[in-house]
Amino acid sequence: MTDKEKERLMRKLKTIAKKEIRISTERPAAPLSATASRIGGKPAVPKDFEWPRYAEPLYQDESAIKAFVKKIAGIKDSPQFCPPVPLAFIAQINLKDVAELDEENLLPKSGILSFFYELESQPWGMYMTDRGAARVFYFPDEAALTVAEPPEDLSTDWQSQEFALRFESRISLPSLGEYVYDDGEDYEWDDFQQCRAECGYFDAEKDFGDEPHIKMFGYPDVIQNPMEEECERVTMGFLRNGNVSYTADAVYERSKDWTLLFQLHSNLEFMFGDAGNIYFWIRKEDLRDCKFENVWLILQCY
Secondary structure (H helix, E strand, C coil), X not given: CCHHHHHHHHHHHHHHCEEEEEEEEECCCCCCCCCCCEECCCCEECCCCCCCEECCECCCCHHHHHHHHHHHCCCCCHHHECCCEECEEEEEEEHHHCCCCCCCCCCCCCXXXXXXXXXXXXXXXXXXXXXXXXXXXXXXXXXXXXXCCCCCCCCHHHCCCCEEEEEEEEEECCCXXXXXXXXXXXXXXXXXXXXXXXXXXXXXXXXXXCCCCEEECCCCCCCCCCCHHHHHHHHHHHHCCCCCCCCHHHHHHHHCCEEEEEEEECCCCCCCCCCCEEEEEEEHHHHHCCCHHHCEEEEECC
């Protein structure tokens, strides 16, 4: 890459830079309080909380889709689905911890966001029948929460020791695959990574250049392909009210509504696919209205 090409790329990157809330972890010296931000451990939930479960389709075919449509309409068609299994508790974020870092005021200023995912079958988010395999709950009254024990039928393989969290505001830039998808130009990986580092995305003392991050908001660390259009294509049949256009252009325009809520990699005690990441996505209108039940999860791995 010539100096002129580098200068042009860095100018473009600085123009499209976003802010993300970067999350780092550490093993706590003592047990965390019930409502402390954490990855792993046990969630703080209301007393009437029902632990979420997911029923995987017996087959991912047209009959499964039809059964799913009946299911969300309230028509039971249980022979099409496996017995429901409990989701694993992944993380909880005390929103007071990130209130000052949420510069766009995307989140409530208090309460708990709690993330769950079904780790046994690990649906990728490619099918509408994956709905329910990942859940996000918002509990606004922190004082009303107590620690929940996991269900007896949740395997200990899907339970993790707790990690304490630290938060900081960082520059967010797209990964090479995501940038090239929009830009159309071809760049060498090392050159692109160097430009991202010089723009402030990487910290040379902490990052290795290709290390995925734990984060809220900003750009995802893409492993395979951009995910916004996939979120829109899969969910528009049940998240969009009324008739919507299925044309590629219409899907692309609506995909701009999706924002990354939370990204987690496999480098703790969770393994997502083959050392992959999970990404919790949400439409901006649902985020504004605290409709976290409409979150959609995508799994990508190597």
